[in-house]
Amino acid sequence: MVHSAASGPRTLFDKVFDQHVVTAREDGQCLLFIDRHLLHEGSFHAFDKLKARGARIARPDLTFGIEDHYVPTRTRDLGAIDPAIAKMIRQLRDNTAAHGLRLFDLNDPAQGIVHVVGPEQGLTLPGLTIVCGDSHTATHGAFGAIAFGIGASEVAHVLMTQTLWQKKPKRMRIRVEGQLALGVFAKDMALSIIAAIGADGAAGHAIEYAGSAVRALSMEGRLTLCNLSIEAGGRCGMIAPDETTFAYIKDRPYAPVGDEFQRSVDNWMALAGDPDAVFDREVVLDAAEIAPIVTWGISPEDAAPITANAPDPDRMSDPARAAHVREALDYMGIRAGQPLTEIAVDRVFIGSCTNSRIEDLRAAAAVLAGRKARVPGLVSPGSALVKRQAEEEGLHRIFMEAGLEWVDAGCSMCVGMNGDLVPPAERCASTTNRNFRGRQGPGSRTHLMSPAMAAAAAVTGHLTDMRPLLAGREIGLTGDR
Amino acid sequence: MEAFRILDAIACPLPLSGIDTDQLIPARFMKRSRADGYGDYLLHDLRFDESGQPKPDFPLNASRWAGARVLVTRRNFGSGSSREAAVYALVDYGFACVIAPSFGDIFASNAVNNGLLPATVSEEDCEALLAGLEDGDGTARVDLEACEIRAANLVIPFRVDPVWRTKLLNGWDDIDLTLSHAATIEAFQAKDSSARPWLVPSVRAS
Numbered sequence: 167m168v169h170s171a172a173s174g175p176r177t178l179f180d181k182v183f184d185q186h187v188v189t190a191r192e193d194g195q196c197l198l199f200i201d202r203h204l205l206h207e208g209s210f211h212a213f214d215k216l217k218a219r220g221a222r223i224a225r226p227d228l229t230f231g232i233e234d235h236y237v238p239t240r241t242r243d244l245g246a247i248d249p250a251i252a253k254m255i256r257q258l259r260d261n262t263a264a265h266g267l268r269l270f271d272l273n274d275p276a277q278g279i280v281h282v283v284g285p286e287q288g289l290t291l292p293g294l295t296i297v298c299g300d301s302h303t304a305t306h307g308a309f310g311a312i313a314f315g316i317g318a319s320e321v322a323h324v325l326m327t328q329t330l331w332q333k334k335p336k337r338m339r340i341r342v343e344g345q346l347a348l349g350v351f352a353k354d355m356a357l358s359i360i361a362a363i364g365a366d367g368a369a370g371h372a373i374e375y376a377g378s379a380v381r382a383l384s385m386e387g388r389l390t391l392c393n394l395s396i397e398a399g400g401r402c403g404m405i406a407p408d409e410t411t412f413a414y415i416k417d418r419p420y421a422p423v424g425d426e427f428q429r430s431v432d433n434w435m436a437l438a439g440d441p442d443a444v445f446d447r448e449v450v451l452d453a454a455e456i457a458p459i460v461t462w463g464i465s466p467e468d469a470a471p472i473t474a475n476a477p478d479p480d481r482m483s484d485p486a487r488a489a490h491v492r493e494a495l496d497y498m499g500i501r502a503g504q505p506l507t508e509i510a511v512d513r514v515f516i517g518s519c520t521n522s523r524i525e526d527l528r529a530a531a532a533v534l535a536g537r538k539a540r541v542p543g544l545v546s547p548g549s550a551l552v553k554r555q556a557e558e559e560g561l562h563r564i565f566m567e568a569g570l571e572w573v574d575a576g577c578s579m580c581v582g583m584n585g586d587l588v589p590p591a592e593r594c595a596s597t598t599n600r601n602f603r604g605r606q607g608p609g610s611r612t613h614l615m616s617p618a619m620a621a622a623a624a625v626t627g628h629l630t631d632m633r634p635l636l637a638g639r640e641i642g643l644t645g646d647r
Numbered sequence: 648m649e650a651f652r653i654l655d656a657i658a659c660p661l662p663l664s665g666i667d668t669d670q671l672i673p674a675r676f677m678k679r680s681r682a683d684g685y686g687d688y689l690l691h692d693l694r695f696d697e698s699g700q701p702k703p704d705f706p707l708n709a710s711r712w713a714g715a716r717v718l719v720t721r722r723n724f725g726s727g728s729s730r731e732a733a734v735y736a737l738v739d740y741g742f743a744c745v746i747a748p749s750f751g752d753i754f755a756s757n758a759v760n761n762g763l764l765p766a767t768v769s770e771e772d773c774e775a776l777l778a779g780l781e782d783g784d785g786t787a788r789v790d791l792e793a794c795e796i797r798a799a800n801l802v803i804p805f806r807v808d809p810v811w812r813t814k815l816l817n818g819w820d821d822i823d824l825t826l827s828h829a830a831t832i833e834a835f836q837a838k839d840s841s842a843r844p845w846l847v848p849s850v851r852a853s
Contacts (some may be wrong), residue, residue: 187800189828194811199835201846211681211731219822229845250678285708289848301729301753317731317757319821327825330833333810365665366723366749399726401752422845430845465665466725486721486770490664528759583674589760590697600727601668 172625175440177337177532178406179365182312182437184286186295194333202289203324204280204298204305205231205262207254212299212321220480223265224328230289231262231269234281235300236583237576239546246620251584276419276463278549278575281305281519285389286551288418291551292407292434297324302519302599304395305410307404309411312372314402316379321407335401336446338368341377344453349633349641351529352387353597353616355379355451356394357469358518363449365494371447379453385414386525397466397599405546406438418579442496460506460629461614465493468601470506472619472631477487478502499591500612512592514543514570514624515606516617518580526617527556530597531564532597532639533621534631540627543620544569544586546578570624582607595623648761650818651791654718654743658787658798660777661706664721666690668754671725671733677680685732686739702846719776723766725754735762742790746769746805748773759811762818764791766805775801791816 176184188197205212209231216223223229236254238244244252255272262269270277271282276287282289283304294315297303299321306313316330324330342355361365375388375393383391388405389509395403412431415421422430457471468491470477476495479488479502495502500509516530517520527547545565547553553575556562562572578588580598580606590592590609597620598605601612615628618641622632652689673802676688693800694705707715713757717736724747726735755765766789768776769804780787787798789805791812796803813819825832840846 189831193813194808197832199839208677208730208777214681227721254678291845294841294846299729299731301727315729315753317729317734317753317760319760323822323825326822327832328836329828331821331825332810365726366751367748368818369723369752396727396753398753399723420848422849426845426849433843465667465726486664486774489662493663516727533832565835581674583677597845600669602727604673605669607674607731608673608692609697 169421170325174477175443177443177445178310178374178404178437179312179337180443181439182293184336185293186294188329193341196334198295198308198323198332199293200297200328200330201228202341203228203229203283204284204296205258205321206234206280206300207258208361209321210257210261211318212325215318215322216325219326221326223267223325226266228324228328229267231258231267232283233258233269233277234279234580235270237272237478239576239578239586241573247556248585261517266560274361275550278552279519279522279577280387280550281393282522282548285309285385286418286549288415288421290475291421291430292411293437298442299329300395302393304392304401304403305389305519307392307402308385308393310404310407310460312402312404318487318516330345331528336371336451337374338371338400338447338449339374339376339445340449340451342375342379343377344379345382346379346456349459349636350456351616351617352383352390352408352619354456356391357461357614358451358456359400359449360394360466361459361469363398365397365465366399366644368395368398372520373400374402376401380405380593381408384525385410386523389523389562390520394466394599407434409517456630458619460619462498462500462506463491464497464601465616466599466601467493468494469619472504472506472629476500476504476506481563510593510628511541511595511613511623513594514539514620515550515579515594515596515598516620517544517546517578518598519548519577520599522546522552524525524555526597527552527561529616529641530621531561533618533625533635534568534639535564535615537568537625539569539624541624543624544579545570545571547575549575559631563571570622577607581605588612590638595620595629624642648818648820651743651762651764651789652817653751654789656787657712657714657785658717658719658780659706659715660722660780661718665723666720666724668726668730668733668751669727672730672736677730677732681735684739685735686741688830689736700800703745711785714741717744717746717789718742718779719773721773722748722770723817724750725774726751729753731757734758734763738763746773760821761813762815764789764807764815766807767797768796768803768805770844772803776803804824
């Protein structure tokens with residue numbers, strides 16, 4: 167290797183990073199080799215750049231296209247939707263076809279959200295470098311990969327060279343120790359972390375999640391946790407691969423098979439950080455103290471336990487924070503000090519790369535079974551395969567009997583690009599990742615929460631502590647708790 | 648890309664924290680080709696009301712800040728989505744520099760790739776600058792050589808990653824630089840494919 171890796175104990179991040187350094191400059195910039203490049207409809211700017219240079223894709227065998235951001239969820243017929251949106255999808259088809267790329271299109275039995283499909287297909291593996299023009303690419307770090315979102319210029323750079331210039335970020339470890347209480351999920355863990363360190367708390371850092379509560383999470387839970395790294399400002403978040411990881415990967419369509427799988431596992435086992443590796447920053451949370459969380463404001467850091475009240479800006483000492491809180495409460499239409507459980511919602515959305523996997527749907531269904539929703543809602547599974555599995559388990563009937571709409575896979579109402587929008591001034595209980603102003607549609611108001619909490623909000627019509635509703639019911643987690 | 652050395656321009660204060668990329672450009676406007684320009688979409692839903700009329704109290708709509716090329720704002724600017732269109736909107740509107748106490752990591756690298764300087768200042772200096780621009784003549788000098796901002800009677804240091812600084816000072820594009828390493832990349836791949844034979848996805852499943 168050209169790069170001389172720093173001697174001494176190394177973190178998981180260091181080991182994966184070092185292995186991908188093609189060349190290192192004196193100023194600290196490293197040219198990193200990229201193992202997986204995932205494209206979606208938004209990648210057209212990068213293809214335009216390629217065209218302008220008359221360039222070809224360096225490694226089409228490591229490059230995959232997935233239709234997700236703009237796809238309709240109530241039909242798969244492009245002729246039946248807004249032509250401007252259909253054009254975005256056709257553009258990706260044309261661009262991927264012109265370069266001979268594998269595309270998971272709308273009609274593919276494995277289509278879905280890029281961050282659900284990658285793991286599901288075995289494209290996401292430990293120790294890889296994975297990039298995508300989407301900030302939630304950190305999701306794939308759940309496998310012990312370095313995975314991060316990039317902009318269009320960087321997408322073009324990877325297409326042309328299969329590399330990216332990166333400077334090693336600082337390393338941050340977030341340990342969550344102990345056991346999560348019943349009805350507390352990875353989403354609550356992630357929002358608690360963000361509330362504790364701030365929406366820019368991990369800026370400039372690569373996060374490693376560790377501790378017994380993280381180890382106890384299923385792959386689905388780990389994916390949710392890593393997914394929200396960017397909402398804490400971290401471009402990537404990762405978890406050391408272990409038996410849970412390997413069991414998930416085995417027999418996935420693109421995963422190594424037979425002896426090669428075993429050799430891979432041996433290799434992946436060695437990726438875990440050295441015990442005495444040093445982090446630039448460490449944060450420790452007690453799992454037992456984490457409660458079901460909802461957001462009340464316009465940044466993911468504006469989060470609190472469901473049992474709390476909205477904050478009062480007049481009682482804050484930091485004027486900049488008070489100004490933000492005032493603005494957030496004003497946008498959200500919430501009174502200072504209002505109990506969060508008093509907040510009525512207009513609709514619910516269960517889906518997105520954060521919370522649309524089978525366990526998420528099971529948790530929501532556990533709350534909804536035999537109950538009616540008081541407000542309309544959309545349930546969009548993360549992929550066609552998740553949809554099929556949910557239907558085999560009968561979950562779709564629970565959603566539909568509750569009065570919710572059961573639709574196809576896509577980014578859907580998380581970002582509204584396909585036209586699945588929350589109307590102006592309406593309030594949505596959402597399992598997504600961003601409660602930004604207008605994120606789910608102009609003037610929309612978003613409260614982030616776990617799927618079980620969103621299901622409970624649907625049942626009661628307001629933000630609700632779902633734990634009593636869950637009492638005595640099976641949640642259907644495959645994780646060890 | 649144009650080189651950035653010294654910029655003398657109107658500097659618009661935008662005293663908001665956490666302006667995310669969904670605010671910089673709402674998702675519904677991202678279907679346009681870059682050639683058609685993104686400037687009219689910048690901060691669209693904060694700048695315009697439901698009927699498309701400019702909101703009179705939004706700084707960018709005030710005649711005083713017309714033609715601004717520097718934006719001064721509060722912490723965590725450009726957080727959220729990786730959409731480079733957020734940078735296109737700023738650049739196409741005319742901005743060449745954003746000054747804030749912190750930036751979203753992806754936004755900042757997108758900015759540099761488009762010649763837009765993300766200049767990091769302390770919270771205190773940011774507040775002083777916001778006030779100084781309101782009270783003074785509203786212009787600033789951003790000196791990338793010296794990493795220094797002069798506005799009103801203030802002289803404020805700013806931080807920018809040294810690698811990014813060099814890139815901006817020279818107007819460099821990464822791709823040409825990387826292509827000069829083609830042989831090294833080739834050698835890396837040859838060696839790597841024997842070390843990690845499972846790297847290339849083996850099933851071309853349909």
